[in-house]
Amino acid sequence: MIRQVRVAQSGMAGDQMSNAMILLIVLGLGAVGYFLGRRRALAKVGGDPRGLHSLPRYYGANVAMNAVVPALVLLVGWLIIQPIVINSAVSGMIPESAVSEGSSISLLMSDVRRVADGLDAAVSQGVMTEAEALRLDEDAVKEALAGVGVALGADVTAETLAAAQRYREMAGTGNVLKAIVIIGAALIGFAVAFGRTTPDFRARNVVERGVMMVLIAAASIAILTTLGIVLSLIFNTVEFFRLYPASQFFFSLSWNPSFSGRGGGSELGILPLLWGTLYISFIALLVAVPIGLFAAIYLSEYASKSVRSVAKPLLELLAGIPTIVYGLFALLTVGPLLVQVFGDDGALGVDWMQGGTAVMTAGLVMGIMLIPFVSSLSDDIINAVPQAMRDGSLGLGATHSETVRQVILPAALPGIVGAILLAASRAIGETMIVVLGAGAAARLSMNPFDAMTTVTAKIVSQLTGDSDFASPEALVAFALGISLFVITLGLNVIAMMIVRKYREQYE
């Protein structure tokens, strides 16, 4: 079995090898292009680089760039578009009647892909020949594929098998075509650039433009990824609202999902979760803002250089601790400690706290996590207040703390508010500490010693385990996610606006 799995993987690797081969060939062409372009430029002026418009290496880089970049762009585009094209062509083949009750075309398509992959694997490891694979009938498929380590759930219907064969055929043609087109593009780019390599050609300017394009591409990938994430959230959220009323989601006061299969309707109101999120974040900020701000004031205004050089990295070390470790700290140390004080037999004898997991536990620990965040940002902002402000205030006979309170903090205030809002958006998005420290009960309570839960923690619990991605119980995670995203985005935008306004003041 293990051997078979490994072979199956190597079959898939074989498919990827062709992409890797194309990539290698293109890069090889680029490398060759660099040296040939350089040599040709030098040869044209008899080996004297002073006769060239640009340095010889720019001519080489120009050829390499023209060979590699368009081909790579084409390759990426092809890899994205080919599966889409094949999918739509093949799914058109499957008749409406073949889609059984309780299933969907997309489920069927994943079956088709599995069969196709399995056949590919079987051929590539020599269990059957290509001709045998084409002649295989639907009864033998399941058995044959089990032999190469691909387990199929349902029986393979004739339609599925036909679709799978068509899928394989199209993918095969596509792959051959892909190799030809991409290597061809590389060769054409190579030839064009090589032909243009003359002493008057402004290779340096062209390479400069190429560099700019690469930088633009890097920036757009980051932006497009964000866009993609947002779109996927939106589509799934729309799907969720088709299954579950939006008014219930936004205004219902209870969160009580029942998992499909066990029957019963779910109550999926966001308000209890949002309340937990905001309550915990509020306590976290109550801890982090004063401590972080005072630490920043000490570090930037009072500490000597040597203290600062030790204390600042130590404080920022807190930021490097993984949040799961903070979660453990909350669960094992802070929670029990709080119970000892506020619990039933606690030091105060108040019986406010039933168990170790509570809003207070998670809030305190999250506050500690945010201290370096607040202090490091505030420290930078306080340092950016011009020395002339301090001198002016001290020169008027103000003490150090009067100067801080009345001149430096007001001058730095917009920046500090920005830092706090950024910290708030981190608190809202924090997950691990909440999962371990706050409990799992969704409830609307004012008591900070009650267990509550947050939006993030519920996203985790809705999507982990045995969840059916078509049910509202799982899709609600996307609606929760986008709600959270909108909130933190709003906070970040406000923070950025405030910070920008502050920056303008001293320019």
Added chain:
Amino acid sequence: MEDMIQMDRAMSTQQDIKIRANGVQVYYGENHAIKDVSVEIQDKTVTAFIGPSGCGKSTFLRCINRMNDTIDICRVTGDIRIDDEDIYDPRVDPVQLRAKVGMVFQKPNPFPKSIYDNVAYGPKIHGLAASKADLDEIVEKALRRGAIWDEVKDRLHAPGTGLSGGQQQRLCIARAIATEPEVLLMDEPCSALDPIATAQVEELIDELRQNYSVVIVTHSMQQAARVSQRTAFFHLGNLVEYADTDKIFTNPEDPRTESYISGRIG
């Protein structure tokens, strides 16, 4: 005109010594920035410190209100007395001293507050005003003395940073005199200003002389000649020559002073 200057001179020489410095040494870490400077600064007089960049004139100025205390690596020895009181005596609170010895800086540095609050800052922290009306009066008086009242009286609650450079500097001077100092230190107060604003500030300095002992550091010899009665020439941390301004500029004793004012060094 000549007579008036002569009268000024005669008056100034009669006046008391306000600041008396004796054997002042300043070190920045290993760097010996001020070497054994002794100087006597008269009351109700404008005293100019001139000299090439890095000669220590600003450093010496900052010794007089102990602003050098705010720099960690700076060490001051020697004796500086204001009204015969040793300002480096441990019993002297540098914070109180700075209220008595006001300072105006090179670049206008209004606080990011309103014009009113800028001027009221010093009186507030030193508790000089008993009531709001009192404070209003102090602010108005300071702004009038700073020769900026007419320009800002209608917008006292607008931010001080919104004024022009020359106005900002006069606001800073008004802010410094709002705490009723006895000495006013000015560290190149016109170097960031245009000629018109400079002329206004110079005129103001001349008026301030009636009430304060003014010490001004300047890079411009013309400015020193225009506004001061006494001039001290610093070179490489030494006080080279200290005399009446017209003597320094017409008949200097030291060859280094002569080289500097005629433009050969510096």
